[in-house]
Amino acid sequence: MPVANATITLSPLAHQVHAGDPVTLRCSVQVGSTPVNFTWLHNGQEVAQGPVLELRDVDVRHSGLYQCVATNQLDGHQALSPELALKVTPWGHRDTVAAGVGWALFFLLLLVAVIVAWHQWHRVATRKKQERVPPESPALPEEGEVLYTHVVSTKQAQRLPRVTNPL
Incomplete structure (x- = not known):
């Protein structure tokens, strides 16, 4: 029976990993008779054989697109998995x-x-400023302080003769 529905499972389940982390990719098929060979592609280039691709101590050069190709050895039919994008972030x-x-x-x-x-x-x-000088009362002089006063004189009005009413 021809192989079909190749899939990749990522462990740990994160598409973004950090430099130094281990990453395991597993390829499987839902349909197909044995024996099945698996080929791993990284950015379109063959990198490994087998159902499991273990990447120990990953670094940024492991970032990219991964796919697996499942091939039935008996009839030569192939199934290509969807691409898995992996991003490795430096610590x-x-x-x-x-x-x-x-x-x-x-x-x-x-x-x-x-x-x-x-x-x-x-x-x-x-x-504190408001407590020192209340706005309603003028400031009182302190001891030894000289106060200046202003004296205003006015001219006294002339006296008018008194008029009496003869009633």
Whole structure:
């Protein structure tokens, strides 16, 4: 019977892995009589034979498209699996991003702390200023302080003769 429906199973179940991780790819067919040979392709190039492709200690050059070709030895029929895209991310990139996010959060927290401290200082300083000189009462002189006064004189109005009413 001809082979059909070749599929790839990835372990661990993630299409993005990190450098140094192990990755196992398994090829299987749903239909077909034995014996079946399996050939692994990476970006269209043959890389291995057998139903299992083990990639130990992967690095970025393992990124790309993987397919398996299942061939029935008795009749020569083949089944090509769908492509599986694998992306290997270097650890340094993730660490750099995490460090950048960490520093950004630290700076943001520091900025918020400075704003809160300034606001509290400003509120306390304003309250103390208001307590020293209440707006309704004039400031009283302190001991030894000289007060200057302003004297205004006005001309006295002339006296008019008194008029009496003869009633």
